[in-house]
Amino acid sequence: MIEKLYSRRFELFLATQLSILFGSLFIPSVWFENWMMPIFLLLNIAFGVLLVAKKKKLFRFMLVFLITSVVLAVMGFVNSAIENRVDYFKLGLYFLFYAIVTIEIIKQVWKAKIVGKNVILGLISGYISLGLLAFFLCLSIEIISPNSFSGIVSTHGVNTDAKEQLMYYSYVTLMTIGYGDILPITPIAQKASVFIGLIGQFYLVIITAVVLGKYIQHNNVTTKY
DSSP: OHHHHHTTHHHHHHHHHHHHHHGGGTSOHHHIIIIIHHHHHHHHHHHHHHHTTTOHHHHHHHHHHHHHHHHHHHHHHHOHHHHHHTHHHHHHHHHHHHHHHHHHHHHHHHHOSSOOHHHHHHHHHHHHHHHHHHHHHHHHHHHHSTTOEETOOOSSSSOHHHHHHHHHHHHHHHTTOOOSSSEEOSHHHHHHHHHHHHHHHHIIIIIIHHHHHHHHHHHHHHHHO
């Protein structure tokens, strides 16, 4: 069972990532934020654990992480006050999780000898994971140093609307679009924004180029024979 799922690991992980990012377009915001988002996040973590299934020590560590996430999610459903108290702890856990998963995806994609549909999906998934890492970085900065980003509308600390705006800002910066509606105004936020933009460019220029080069080379060899 795990072997069959492992062969589709990138596909499953990407599907849950897209659900997290764009689920609110199809599900009413209140339902999505309170019910569907935590479920999609847990599924994403579960498929993240699947990504490292062939590395025993890392797999065990990620399994513990998944169990911890499930416990915290259940506690949050039962008592919202508890959820508020563990928000910072969850933020740290998620940042660590996506850091590990992003590195693992890049390794697997980089080392792939034959580039097919699954590896291409892994390449896309890795880029989206970078965006989520950027989001957690920006969110941490805004929590530690409030008002680090101008244009963020937040009435009570870092609320749901502010989180969505930081998510948007993180991806816009990663893709180096830079609309200018949200701006980093403290030194740490500015440095983080430069770092996010650089990482996005390095991924596209180096990782994507190498994978596409392998894909073209493999297709040329296949065509000849």
